Amino acid sequence: MSPQHPARRAATVADIARVAKVSKATAARALGEYGQVSQAVRDRVLAAAEELDYRPNALAKSMNTGRSNTIGVVVGDIENPFFAVAMRGISDVASEAGYSVILINSDETVEAEEAALDVLLDNQVDAVIVAPASSAHVEHLGNAARAGRPLVLLDRRANGEGYDSVTVDNRSAARAATEELLRHGHRRIAFVSTHEYPQPTYQRGHEITMSSVADRVTGFLETLDAAGIDDPERYIQLDARRRGVDVVTRELLQEDPPVTAIIASDSLIAMSVFSTVRSDGLRIPDDVSLIAFDNPAWTAITTPPLTVVEQPIYELGAAAARRALQRVRDERVADAALVFETRLLSRESVGAAPA
């Protein structure tokens, strides 16, 4: 057992009041630092609290105030560096403002996301930040509003109105990446994502239910269209996780003629593409060029270092938290979509298209 006091019943305001010989209300006022208390009484109460090892019960306080000073966050997977960094941003802003954060992973599944939201709302979080697994299945997101708690969408939008969101301009990010490739003479460019997609192959016009991916595809296609590339959607590979990013990569490389450049929709995909290309004996960028979304530190130390689309991930999280707290303080602000810009960081994984 623990070396400390065997932890009998924890001291409460009532206990302090008894010892300090004041009323509960007065003890609470001194302890909670609100209302008026004379110095003498305050000293007595604080001494009693010290003596009894008093520790306020935040839940009891929340019940009265209707504020839990807690914000809930649901992300796809905290193990993913993208979310880990965003979470840091959220966390820092929250802590700074005196808020705690409850984290739940959804595994990018709407069922888990629904359950997570329920748990958070039941636990009376003051606000919730979610990276929605789907922009189409959003009925449950309404629960936050119904429960009177502000909701901020992180990194992805959702269909319908009435949502605050903090995202990145994925469309122009994809455009920039695609243009960079076109500039180097590439004509057969692939876009690889692991977002779940019901069809075996992508069809233009079909809805992609993750707004970040949908926007990237839009930027990708419009750039290729404008360049006069025929049928550019044939090289769009969604749902690469199911078949395996390595398998998908290999297919792309074995087309006739093969793809000469690949845009990876996140750093995990890029890693897999990178190692597949190399283990197949091909060189980057001589045989195939590669651009990755996200800029984790390792992308700078590979051979060659990767050209990437850098996103302000930490800022994304921080901004989402700021927006959420702003809502908590004032419910009457208008819905807003905050959109951050990305930056194409040219390193050495993009080269001239092979002849």
Next chain:
Amino acid sequence: MSPQHPARRAATVADIARVAKVSKATAARALGEYGQVSQAVRDRVLAAAEELDYRPNALAKSMNTGRSNTIGVVVGDIENPFFAVAMRGISDVASEAGYSVILINSDETVEAEEAALDVLLDNQVDAVIVAPASSAHVEHLGNAARAGRPLVLLDRRANGEGYDSVTVDNRSAARAATEELLRHGHRRIAFVSTHEYPQPTYQRGHEITMSSVADRVTGFLETLDAAGIDDPERYIQLDARRRGVDVVTRELLQEDPPVTAIIASDSLIAMSVFSTVRSDGLRIPDDVSLIAFDNPAWTAITTPPLTVVEQPIYELGAAAARRALQRVRDERVADAALVFETRLLSRESVGAAPA
């Protein structure tokens, strides 16, 4: 404003009871699925709940039961892949058991850790998991026991008795890494850590206040001692963050004679060593060998791929959570130190010592 109901007062058990025409106790029993309720009454209550969009208040429930079904976690930095993965393990076990987790970063500072613990305890978490910033400053850890909440140490031990801990066998891990280097003929081997250390240079016998680092240093030194290496502690570099890992690496490489191998105490350090070595025009492993602690995916795709000490990080987190929940259920189990083994994964960053 939100598109949903303007969110007037949320429905409570009392509201449901009124509508269903039963007592609050009965409504609560049906809603909370405890006690006995006739089917007819249950149906009526559930219908009323549906109609009023009822959502239980978990805080109110916690106040009565004394259980919040929440566990608190304080780690150095969730942005660090090590903690992100451990957090995933904690999260998965917690969710599975119906627990939520509140996460707070300490930035490896004991002041923040103290504050974090207070917040968690005040919020009535049922248990707390902490990766203590220091094994020496641990008075505040006793607060958990004093408040009657189980505490499990993650990845690092703390001085004193009465702690549950889940760690890795760092001493033998360091031994294995060092032996691997000796086997390749290295005699001047450095160990680089970013753990804060008060002295400019490490002195044998001085306390290192992070148990993981202390254990690695022990394993490192005893292996070199056994190999008859003279004064092996001269190549121990702690607190590398302050001076910069690149600066420290450069110094090591410019000693006369220079160090021929480096053990990096985590993957972030390894990344920095790796790029410094290369930007200085040296080759790995021809000029200098490198072994990194931790095995993030990128270490397999660098040129050359890195030899690493793989730690079961996810398992570490999961085990800590399991232990915490076990404590929550039964306070009377004995303290335990769970120690996981690591594995040396030989890739290509270790070569023969240059002549």
Next chain:
DNA sequence: CTGAAAGCGCTTACAG
């Protein structure tokens, strides 16, 4: 400045 009372939204004995 201080206190008595009621209340936050549940659960828990205790009766019936």
Next chain:
DNA sequence: CTGAAAGCGCTTACAG
């Protein structure tokens, strides 16, 4: 199986 009452640990008017 159902209900009336008390209680969890605080805060909030309302008096004085």
